[in-house]
């Protein structure tokens with residue numbers, strides 16, 4: 103069986119936005135207009151098809167990305183009339199769940215960024231935008247909620263330029279706003295679109311004329327200029343003053359290539375809630391966002407090495423797919439969501455997981471339509487699908503042809519900032535707790551599970567208070583574990599104060615085979631964020647090459663365990679300068695022990711410097727509460743970095759240690775009658791101020 107939709111007609115997209123901008127509503131509308139569902143659930147009645155974990159229903163927010171498929175025939179443009187397959191991943195807007203955003207961005211080819219027309223770019227839209235930049239994701243923007251009082255299309259477009267440094271190109275202009283949002287001008291086709299009725303009806307063939315034409319001509323000119331920057335034909339016609347010769351096809355081609363090259367961002371508008379503008383957005387998704395085949399190949403590494411390899415984006419190539427999400431389901435068990443990059447997978451295909459070295463047989467394959475599944479015999483390059491029967495797979499793992507192994511670029515490393523101790527209520531519950539945590543950690547690489555060496559308690563580390571709260575709640579609802587939970591604490595780290603030279607000799611002669619290893623290491627601080635920098639500075643042959651990785655492994659293990667209170671040691675440079683072996687007693691194990699012990703001794707002598715997570719906080723508050731908000735931030739050891747007007751409100755950005763941010767969002771709401779909002783993300787790990795060392799040790803105790 104071959105594919106039903108050609109790969110050029112695929113669009114794998116994400117919908118990304120600030121919380122409450124309307125992603126879920128928009129996704130519902132897309133499914134409605136693409137014929138997937140007919141009775142639309144409204145978010146507030148808790149019946150939408152995309153948000154479906156009980157936890158999401160309860161909180162009214164989207165925690166887990168659900169993948170779904172829709173089909174669309176664009177009415178205009180070069181692909182008019184051809185059926186396109188749009189795979190959509192709904193991504194959450196809350197910053198505590200960045201991992202969900204990251205993993206979606208990793209597997210998508212393009213995104214629709216949704217803004218609230220009355221707010222323009224908000225702090226969290228900024229965070230998500232930067233992540234999309236990091237992953238090189240081409241975007242179009244949908245300015246939603248044009249039906250709301252205070253909706254302002256021009257302000258929103260401007261905020262894209264001013265706050266994000268983007269090059270927004272309006273391809274539409276709204277006719278009216280708020281209750282008078284009656285239609286829009288399609289600036290590419292120069293046609294008036296008039297909305298008709300409550301069900302998304304419209305007419306779109308009237309030419310633009312009269313006063314309206316006068317009004318939109320400057321915008322049309324801006325659009326043409328932006329297209330001239332990226333397209334030689336448009337440029338030529340533009341400089342020769344032959345504006346009337348510039349065709350719709352010219353502009354669409356230019357917009358598409360500018361979007362793919364990420365030099366411009368087409369901007370559209372509408373109201374998801376009122377079902378206005380959604381069909382035009384779908385046309386734009388097809389016309390401007392990339393197909394998987396716009397990339398000829400995907401990059402990866404040969405497993406266990408840094409050697410680059412690429413795989414063609416083609417059904418005939420050896421299979422390579424990335425596991426971007428795990429889920430467990432009562433009826434079918436573990437589900438692994440895959441993005442297929444190359445080749446064809448069938449039920450029964452044997453795949454290698456280079457991360458574990460294990461071969462796995464694909465059980466069943468399914469396409470996900472929100473919470474409905476469609477079983478299929480095979481999936482192809484470009485598909486997003488769910489696979490059953492794969493064991494021991496973690497989020498971010500590659501699954502590939504055993505005869506053509508490859509590791510695709512995985513997800514970025516997430517730095518946890520908050521810790522929580524959990525305990526089973528009875529010894530009988532312990533196995534359930536452990537199983538639950540193991541499953542949740544495999545699903546969510548931003549959750550770390552460790553054990554406090556002193557108290558023996560299980561320690562969860564995560565991206566924020568809410569992240570860990572949700573984990574605890576999922577333990578209860580999905581695994582039936584009522585864990586005893588401590589107070590959330592800051593996830594501290596240590597680094598080193600200076601560089602020292604350390605020798606360590608590991609000798610064991612009594613009982614069993616002997617062990618001998620001697621290493622001399624220079625151990626000191628490395629730049630922030632470097633992790634472990636390990637350099638072999640010995641002259642060739644001092645220590646046989648095959649034993650050197652064992653030393654590094656010993657060092658890394660000791661750093662992860664840390665020296666005090668289970669606080670990991672980070673950002674350390676280790677130079678191996680000398681060592682000795684013994685003819686038969688020098689094993690990798692002996693060198694791992696020597697590496698580990700040398701590091702611990704060195705760290706004791708060099709002295710530890712405590713590091714704390716310092717968050718970048720963005721608060722939007724009505725002016726009346728500004729003084730109070732600023733006073734509170736400084737009482738929390740916050741450093742205000744900037745302030746700006748945002749309509750009638752003020753937006754404050756500050757850096758505040760995580761230690762002083764527990765319960766901040768709740769307290770902020772309290773002191774501002776619920777009218778201020780805050781978002782935060784990790785800025786950097788910074789040294790704990792000297793004066794606070796004592797209180798930090800208290801907090802750790």
Ligand SMILES: Nc1nc2c(ncn2[C@@H]2O[C@H](COP(=O)(O)OP(=O)(O)OP(=O)(O)O)[C@@H](O)[C@H]2O)c(=O)[nH]1
Nearest residue numbers: 121122123124125126127163164195247373374375
């Ligand atoms: N007036 C108006 N309200 C809208 C529109 N779209 C969504 N909303 C409302 O805005 C609120 C948030 O919408 P959601 O779709 O849940 O937003 P979201 O961005 O998915 O939020 P999370 O899933 O929590 O990240 C809901 O009350 C919607 O009814 C719109 O076009 N106009």
